[in-house]
Amino acid sequence: EVQLVQSGAEVKKPGESLQISCKGYGYSFTGYWIAWVRQMPGKGLEWMGIIYPGDSDTRYNPSFQGQVTISADKSTTTVYLQWSSLKASDTAVYYCARHHDYWGQGTLVTVSS
């Protein structure tokens, strides 16, 4: 069974760094693009970027370029989303999604002083 399992909720302070993860199960991890999608409280879905774990080819939405880093580790079948300095406006639920089909359960990130 294909599954994307995301890491748990995080509470951070502004300026802190953070990495959240998305682990793939039940399929050939290196053969499918994985995207990250942001959903701010009460708002719609925003596409942040996508990575191909086979060769780590990564494409960013210009709106998020430089604000986050997407990476992948083939050995652990895990994709990561990383911030070096969080802002309060990063408070949102973040989803990973295999291109077109399967979605992770979401990770709530709360940034508050």
Next chain:
Amino acid sequence: DIHMTQSPSSLSASVGDTVTITCRANQVIGIALAWIQQKPGKAPKSLIFGASSLQSGVPSRFSGSGSGTDFTLTISSLQPEDFATYYCQHYAAYPHTFGQGTRLQIK
């Protein structure tokens, strides 16, 4: 960026009704379009890809059509579990932007 516009933003319908949601791209995207359902507090669920191909396990009352710039999602014989927010998303070019969503409510 390719901009996706959905209409209506919200609609009310009754169980058993047939509803149609439209999605328009501001550039030609071929059939590189997906429809996604999201229920409150839940992760999104992919329904359709390639404008009209149902994901595995999606009921046949869901259907998609269109190509180029104009697309529709039709839900026939609405069931209680269909009341949710629906998003279109293109994947013709980066970034793969979403429409703003259509909230389907029970009348």
